[in-house]
Amino acid sequence: MNDVIDSSLGSDSATSAVDALPGQVGQTRRPFSGLGSTVTGTGTTTGSWAESTHSVIWLTRGGNRLPLARVGRRSWGTNLISVAVIALTSLIAASNLLDVYGSAAMWAVAAVPATLLGALIAYAGTAPALRLWWQIVFLIVAQGVIGPVIALNDTAISHVIPSVETLSQGFVSTFGAFKYLIAVPPPTGSGDGSLMAAWTICLWLSFLAGVFAIGDKRQLSVLSLLPIAIELVVCALLGTQTGFQPIASGVLIGLIMIVWLSWRWQLLELGRWISATIILLLAAGLGVGACMGIGQSRLILRDYYDPPLSPYDYASPLSGLRSYVKDHKDDTLLTVTNLPEGTPVRLAVMDQFDGNVWNLSDSTEASDSSDYRRVGTRIPNTVDGKKFTATFTIDKGLSDKWLPLAGAASSVDVTSAGKTGGANGNGGGESRSSADHTLFYYNESTQSAIIPAGLSTGMTYTESGIIAPTPTDKEIAKANAAVTNQPGTKDVPDSVGKFASSVAGGEDTAGAQAQALVAQLKDSGWFSHGLTGDYPSLPGHGSYRINALLAGSAMVGDSEQYASAMALMARELGLPSRVVMGFLPKNDDGDISNDRTETVNGISTVKFTGNDIEAWVEINLEGYGWVAFYPTPK
Structure with missing residues (x-):
């Protein structure tokens, strides 16, 4: 429009138009002479209009307005508005990590203060005395001291003063937290300093965006979009497939930045707010529509992370069952408080039989038993049932890699590591920090966990979880087998x-077949650990031992043999089966009993000994999931 006005007006008419503008009464104007024109104190100009480089609208708006590139330092209020906009858009970009940490409150503990600090450090650059070197010092303190105190608050003295452990773990977590977020399925919680990832991202990228936003040259303020875009992409890569309203957050950032840049460049005409609003709404609609028109699948780094743990490398825990009974029959190995009465505690779950032992299937098998993934303090859980929170304490003698857990875990928080046990669980090892023991891998399908650092005497942890309801005998008898992928059995x-x-073979349903197998084994078999004074009973649960149990002159054995035999027979009948090893709160007859739990002053406690370590079988039934069966005779 300006070009049309310029071309349609001669120098005389242009001069008249200028003189006729409101607000210019009493001022004498002469034609401009282009770039060589001068501006007097009375507003008088010299030169010709035809030589001017700007339109009449540009020249008359504001009288003495300077060109865009010549605008000097702005007021402190204007800069403060700019850094506030940067802080807001930075938080919107970082909101993609909300689902990762599990709650808005936990995410905000790191993201909000880090973003505000980054923006304020950028704003400090408006003072020449604080520019550059002091800003670097502020950033180092924020990253190396304030961040670790917030992200690793339990290691700080009185939760305020950073300790040596706070600073050292903070430095390691600055880089390790990113790997942690990729390796651990969300929600991760705040374990292992994972909040340092959000802190680092928000602090540095909000600072960089703020530096560009308040620069002296307005043209360079558009560069503040780059750190915000990087933050949005990084948080999306570390986030989940759903994220926090990815379409809404992206569109919102775009609209805020358009309005702010228009204001920053002094192109925002408030008198045209209706047309501006319509344009923004159209832009938002087009953005949302375009996003809805394409696939919403995200590239998530976590989906391409291959966990380094190989459960198949661990020896079959079932092979060591009898050694616990032999060496620690009456020794307390595990103490649990506030666990619901009669609840079993599992150690390991095995679904592959190679002719010698039951073990976990390797990663090449079509099975979930080897799907152990590193988790934080919080664990995804979709099981319905009775909720509980119990505290476990590892006592002397239990020195394995399998972490005792009950039900389906929702969170596991290791609070004390105690001392590591020796190879035989006799204690006396060196002290280990809690951080060494917070690293563990959980299998949602088998509801079992592996802790690579190993169990240690005095180790304490709290589990919150859910215990699924047990179907009745009548419900089991009517249930069919569920479709399950499992590795085949050999030999x-x-x-x-x-x-x-x-x-x-004559039963109609899978549930009835499982019940028949349990009844026959319990009624026909005899129980013996084969220890001194017991009836002779060989250890092991391979093909030779199971054949001796079922085809020998006498059916004698303990839970190692009976569980192995029933699981194999279930497979022969086409039932999905697996062997579980853990602790059972049993009475003298071998039956699960609520009487094993003692309650004092409202606190219930159950102590498990070496004699309580048992093996049992789980069958996957349609509508009920994995149902436990106990085939061992009294």
Whole structure:
């Protein structure tokens, strides 16, 4: 429009138009002479209008307005508004991490103060005395001291003063937190200093965006979009497939930056707010529509992370069952408080039989038993049932890699590491920090965990979880087998199939077949650990031992043999089965009993000994999931 006005007006008419503008009464104007024109104290100009480089609208708006590139330092209020806009857009970009940490409050503990600090440090650059070197000092303090105190608050003295552990772990977590977020399925909670990832991202990128936003040259303020865009991308890569309203956050950042840049460049005409609003709404609509028109699949780094743990490398825990009974029959190995009465505690779950032992399937098998993933203090849990929060204490003698847990865990918080036990669990090892023991891997399908650092005497942790309801005998008898991918069994003796067919082949449902197998084994078998004074009973649970149990002259064994035999027979009948090893609160007859739990002053406690370590079988039934069966005779 300006070009049309310029071309349609001659120098005389242009001069008249200028003289006729309101607000210019009493001032004498002469034609401009282009770049060589001068401005007098009375507003008088010299030169010709045709030589001017700007339109009449530009020249008359504001009288003495300077060109865009020549605007000097702005007021402190204007700069403060700019850094406030940067802080707001930075937080919107970082909101993609909300689902990762699990709650807005936990995310805000790191993201909000880090963003505000980054923006304020950038704003400090408006004071020449604080520019550059002092800003670097502020950033180092914020990153190396304030961040660790917030992210690793439990290590700080009185939760305020940083300790040596706070500073050292803070330095490690500055880089390690990013790997932690990629390796741990959300929500991660605040374990292992994971909040340092959000702190680092928000602090540095809000600072960089703020520096560009308040620069002396307005043209360079558009560069503040780059750190915000980087933050949005990084948080999306570390986030989840859903994220926090990814479309809304992206569109909102775009609209805020458009309005702010228009104001920053003095192109925002408030008198045209209706048309400006319509344009923004159209832009938002087009942005949302474009996003809805394309696929919403995100590139998430976590989906491409290959956990380094290989559970198949761990020896079969079932092979060591009898050694616990032999060496620690009456020794307390595990103490649990506030656990619901009669609740089993599992150690390991095995679904692959190679002819010698039951073990976890390797990663090449179509099974979930090896799907152990590193988790934080919080664990995804979709199980319905009874909620509980129990505290576990590892006592002398329990020195394995399998972390005792009950039910389906929602969170596990290791608070004390105690001392590491020796190879035989006799204690006396060096002290280990809690951080060494917070690293563990959890399998949601088998509800079991591996802790690479190993259990240690005095180790204490708290589990919050859910115990699924147990179906009744009538419900089990009517249930069919669920479709389950499992590895095949190898070198199974013929006696297993013959025994299974003769006992349960005539039953109509999977649940009834499992009940028939349990009843036959408990009624026909005899129990013996084969220890001194016991009836002879060989250890092991491979093909030779199971054949001796089922086809020998006498059916004698303990839970290691009976669980292995029933799981193999279930497989022969087409039932998905697996062997579980753990602690059972049993009475003298071997049955689960609520009487094992003692309650004093409202606190319930159950103590498990080496004699309480048992093996049992789980069958996957349609509508009920994995249901436990206990085939060991009294």
